[in-house]
Amino acid sequence: MLGELLLVEDDASISEMVVDYLTKEGYRVETAKDAGEAAARFDSGRFDLILLDIMLPGGNGLDLLQKFRSVSRVPIVMLSAKDGEVDKALGLRFGADDYIAKPFSLMELSARVQAAIRRATEYADSAPGAAGQEQGVITVGSLGVDPDNFIVTKSGEPVKLTAKEFQILKLFVQHPKRVYTKAQIYQSVWGEEYYGDENVINVHMRRLREKIEDDPSNPKIIRTLWGIGYKLGEL
Numbered sequence: 001m002l003g004e005l006l007l008v009e010d011d012a013s014i015s016e017m018v019v020d021y022l023t024k025e026g027y028r029v030e031t032a033k034d035a036g037e038a039a040a041r042f043d044s045g046r047f048d049l050i051l052l053d054i055m056l057p058g059g060n061g062l063d064l065l066q067k068f069r070s071v072s073r074v075p076i077v078m079l080s081a082k083d084g085e086v087d088k089a090l091g092l093r094f095g096a097d098d099y100i101a102k103p104f105s106l107m108e109l110s111a112r113v114q115a116a117i118r119r120a121t122e123y124a125d126s127a128p129g130a131a132g133q134e135q136g137v138i139t140v141g142s143l144g145v146d147p148d149n150f151i152v153t154k155s156g157e158p159v160k161l162t163a164k165e166f167q168i169l170k171l172f173v174q175h176p177k178r179v180y181t182k183a184q185i186y187q188s189v190w191g192e193e194y195y196g197d198e199n200v201i202n203v204h205m206r207r208l209r210e211k212i213e214d215d216p217s218n219p220k221i222i223r224t225l226w227g228i229g230y231k232l233g234e235l
Contacts, residue, residue, distance in 0.1 A: 002026040003048035003117050008038040008064070009079065010057050014102075018051070021106040022113070035059025039067065047074055049117050051109075052096075054080040062094055069095035073163050075116040079104075092203040095162050119191055120163065138173045140221055140232065143212055145173045154212060164189060165208045172222055172232040181229040205230070 005022060009015040010033045019029045030045065032038035034057040042050070050068065054061035065076060077098045092099065097116050100109060138145045144153040147170050152159040161169065167189045171180065182201045183194035190200075209216040223233045 002114075003028070004046065005029045005049050005051060005113070006032065006038070006041055006045065006047045007051045008032045008035075008056065008061070009051070009053045010034060010055075011053075018106065018109065022110060025110050027113070033057070035061075035064055038064055042068060042072075048120075049075045049077065049113055051077050051079055051113070054078060065094045065096055069162070073120070075120045077112055077116055092200065093207055097164065115190075115192060140173055140176075142214075143221060145169060147174060152212070159211050161208070161211060164204055165211070168204060168208055169212065169222075172230070176232045179225060179229050179231045184229070 002025065005027050007015060007018055007022075007029055009018065009031070012033070015031050015033070019031060022029050030041055030047075032041045036058050038052075038056070052061050052065060052068075056064070061078065061080075065078070068074065068076060075097045076095065077100060078096045079100060079102060081102045097119070098112050100112055136146070136148075137151075138147065142155045143159075144151075144156075146152070150166060152161055152166065152169065168185060171185065171188055180188075182198055185201055186192070186194040205222070206216070209219050209222065212221055213219045220233045222230050225231055
């Protein structure tokens, strides 16, 4: 079995189609048709990934996303008939790992599921207890980053980052002299080819800066080199 999935989708025809396809691919899929059932399923099970529709009876998928993300780093892929930038940005801002608009191809959905689980698994391999050289805490101004233990502090206080935010920050603090383009960040953190979707990088970078910078509108830790990319600031 490739993994345990939770599909939160109120459209029975879509749910049946997705379950049938992903089951044949080797996944075990549990389903929920509304917000209440989804919350109950989440609380009673352990999943490798959640497929979460935005429009749901009895609640909003974005509210569920925030609930799940507040207690878990499980990969979450949003499903939505809406393909607007606002909806996509909100989903990513609230902690979604990926976003796919309806109608979608089942092959693409399966590929995104596989990629999200792979990224989470690769990240877990570098978590506490995994093999690898310990690097200790890296200090950048008032920021302390422990790459091996997924710990970030600012002026001694813990900073809560999502897995993607942490991976972006880790990329810069471990390579302080290097300038990264958006394509290089995407390829390093997402592990996929970059097709010019700047909004994904912009949203994650903005969200990260809101958590680590004293003044997010005038960032000092991760600086923007206009027309080039980003670089760790000289603090």
